[in-house]
Amino acid sequence: MVDIEKKKNLDKLFQQIIQQNLSSDAWAWLADKVERIKTEEKTLQLNLSFAQLPRMSGKNNLIVQPEDLAEIATLLPGFSLQGWTADRLARVWLLMQLPDVDKMVYLKKIKNLFTVAEMNELVALYSALPFLHYTEEWISTCEEGIRSNIGTVLEAILYHNPYPAHALSEAAWNQMVLKAFFNEKDVSQIPGLKTRANQALAHTLNDYVQERLAAHRTVHQEIYRLIEIGK
Amino acid sequence: MCCNDNFQERNKGERNQDVLDLNDINGMQFFDPHIHMTARTTDDYQAMVDAGIVAIIEPAFWLGQPRTGVDSFKDYYSSLIGWERFRSSQFGIKHYCTIGLNSREANNEELAEQVMELLPQFVFKEGVVGIGEIGFDDQTAAEEKYFRLQLELAKEASLPVQIHTPHRDKKKGTQRSMDIAIEHGLSPYSVIVDHNNEETVKEVLDRGFWAAFTIYPFTKMGNERMVEVVKQYGSERIMINSAADWGISDPLAVPKTAALMKKSGIGLNDIELVSFRNAITAFGQSGQIDEHDFIAIKNIDQSQKFASNSILRGGQQPRIDKNSIIIK
Known part of the structure; x- marks a missing residue:
């Protein structure tokens, strides 16, 4: 979903930000692990370092220069590092270094990380969706994540993540938006909310409004705006 | 571990009418280093936070019936570091876990082999504070084999060990567990021997291990007995x-x-050690316990709720009035 040139620039930019936010020891550890991950046939180094990473990087909030934030926004509209921690970006960047020459191996390695991930790992994995190779292959993974009821995991898919708007079918997109309202998420942070508004979503949201009103519950103002656009 | 087989014992005798008054322990913080929250309800979480519990450890164990495939173990371990941890955080309680193959299911050797392959993927996960609960149930050869293999894993990962001691033939099982841990070169200071009673405590302490006591009605320790243990052995x-x-x-x-300890005249310092501090010292050897998180988990969740404009008061999850017949 991001062309090769832009992906290269983002990769470089992320590396620079990580180096600025990690101690030199932690960066040396990460760089060494990346070299091993690039050459290993199996998954031992990947699995160990992906889990171990926060112990080395710490979990402080990222400090990012305003000009870097602006450049990122130009390279990948809708995406932002706002609210990210150092380990989250380092994990995403680590995944970006994984060789993709053998498609089946690449998919298998990353999908295996999903199956045993804890919460912060899931946040990083779903945050990485826009940067993974074989964009179409992650649709069902993304749909699975939308079913999560873990707040931070759902937010990693919803907030400043351009993957869903780019890749999801209309039905899956609508399901995600409905769930965002249902779980009282801040929908203003969902990229593509207005551009992907559609008639089916308007119908569903309309039903949802009726249901809320019948139950004497309040209705989010943004729902009415989306219904209006989708009509 | 579950359950209470002796219904007669459960139903006989006088009922003690002493009522828990939370004012007696107001302002105190508690750490429950062994509780299986996957089996409990949200009402329990609310009651726990009201009573001052700030953090817990959920040991991996069996699920009341044997699992038939390795993926069930994988999903269970994942739930301990995923959904259950999140559920706990919603009530402002910091959730840790120990990961291991329990003794009962070690007896299915074909499956146990596969679980042993899975464990290294979990031991370095965030908030995993030890290998547990492992040890003996029936004290079979298979149980011993996987107990030993997991002690080696703990040693390699520099993690504390949480040992389950058997219900039957407890004294011998406890001694044997300690002997094997020493044989594998583990420091007694990194091993928490659980489910002690008056018969086992002396040797466990004398040999330098941590002695955990499970206050569990009918089948394990009652807390009046526990008061006596602390009076005799200290904290x-x-x-x-x-x-x-x-x-x-x-x-x-x-x-x-x-x-109850407070009512019985045990000093506050001793109470704090046995109900909070010692568990942190022992399992903190994993490097995974940061006490700042006990406070942070309350603040972070509240701010998240405020950001999404939920109107919540006095806690993370909205409260419902349990006494009301109306459900809104």
Whole structure:
């Protein structure tokens, strides 16, 4: 979903930000692990370092220069590092270094990380969706994540993540938006909310409004705006 | 571990009318280092946070019936570091876990082999504070084999070990567990021997291990007995837990026992050690316990709620009025 040139620039930019936010020891550890991950046939180094990473990087909030934030926004509209921690970006960047020459191996390695991930790992994995190779292959993974009821995991898919708007079918997109309202998420942070508004979503949201009103519950103002656009 | 087989014992005798008064333990913090929250309800979480429990450890164990495939183990371990941890955080309680193959299911060797392959993927996960609960149930050869293999894993990962001691033939099982741990070169200071009683405590402490006591009605320790143990042995390397699960157990066992100790004249410093501090010292050897998180988990969740404009008061999850017949 991001062309090769832009992906290269983002990769470089992320590396620079990580180096600025990690101690030199932690960066040396990460760089060494990346070299091993690039050459290993199996998954031992990947699995160990992906889990171990926060112990080395710490979990402080990222400090990012305003000009870097602006450049990122130009390279990948809708995406932002706002609210990210150092380990989250380092994990995403680590995944970006994984060789993709053998498609089946690449998919298998990353999908295996999903199956045993804890919460912060899931946040990083779903945050990485826009940067993974074989964009179409992650649709069902993304749909699975939308079913999560873990707040931070759902937010990693919803907030400043351009993957869903780019890749999801209309039905899956609508399901995600409905769930965002249902779980009282801040929908203003969902990229593509207005551009992907559609008639089916308007119908569903309309039903949802009726249901809320019948139950004497309040209705989010943004729902009415989306219904209006989708009509 | 569950359950209460002896219904006669459960129903006989006088009922004690002493009521827990939370004011007695107001302002105290508690750490329950052994509780199976996957078996408990949200009402329990609310009661626990009200009673002052700030953090817990959920040991991996069996699920009341044997699992038939390795993926069930994988999903269970994942739930301990995923959904259950999140559920706990919603109530402002910091959730840790120990990961291991329990003794009962070690007897299915074909499956146990596969679980042993899976464990290294989990031991370095965030918030995994030890290998547990492992040890003996029937004290079979297979149980011993996987106990030893997991002790080696703990040693390699520099993680504490949480040992389950058997219900039957407890004294011998406890001695044997300690012998094997020493044989594998583990420091007794990194091993928490659980489910002690008056018969086992002396040797466990004398040999330098941590002695955990499970306050669990009918089948394990009662808390009046626990008060006597602390009076006799003091508070060094002793900790209490509830081991609450799907059996008739009590998720408030730690605060209740602390309240009873206070009433019985045990000093506040000793109470703090056995109901909070010692567990942190022992399992903190994993490097995974940061006490700042006990406070942060309350603040972070509240701010998240405020950001999404939920109107919540006095806690993370909205409260419902349990006494009302109306459900809104």
